[in-house]
Amino acid sequence: MTRPKPQRKPQQPKWSMFPLMHDNVAFLLEVEDLHFTFHDLDEDIGSIQTYDTSIMGRFNCRNKRCESNGWSSMRIAITIRMYPGEQYNARVYHQRCIACNLLSKPILDDSYAERVAYRLKKWCGVELELPEFSGQSKGPHAKEFCEGCKAGHCSEGRRIDGLVAALSNFSLGGI
Ligand SMILES: [Zn+2]
Ligand SMILES: [Zn+2]
Secondary structure (H helix, E strand, O other), X not given: OOOOOOOOOOOOOOEEOOHHHHHHHHHHHHOOOOOOEEOOOOOOOOOOEEEEEEEEEEEOOOOOOXXXXXXXXXXXXXXXXXXXXXXXXXXXXXXXXXXXXXXXXXXXXXXXXXXXXXXXXXXXXXXOOOOOOOOOOOOXXXXXXXXXXXXXXXXXXXXXXXXXXXXXXXXXXXX
16 A cells, blocks of 8 residues: 655644734724724834744634644744834744644734833833733643744743753753
């Protein structure tokens, strides 16, 4: 029996923007009398601020033959950008299924709008208390399944790298 040739599939996107979430962001900004519009071009060019952080959400694997029931992530990498003229956008990085490696686009929760609005308010000089969601993630972060890590825009991946570097410096400088 010959094995079927692996079919060349079109490249799966490694990140997405969520312009439909703009209403939620706008609602949170209104409290501070800020009125941003969504910048449709997903690129750094022209941006005056960018910030890498993470949000929460859920992934479902679209591979019908995959046994995964999907997964939740406390650390979905996101890059928030601000442009002149009260414009902004945010790129959300996809993750790979641990069971079959297929790229998956997340279903986001309220943390998207909260974090984006928080960052924009900060950039606009609004005095803010630290958000509640600044807790640390429990499990290890699977960098090989995170497109944010691969693109060098994952705050969680960088945090872990920092910890590893600190640990190895510590053991090197031991005696
Ligand atoms: Zn899968
Ligand atoms: Zn990552």
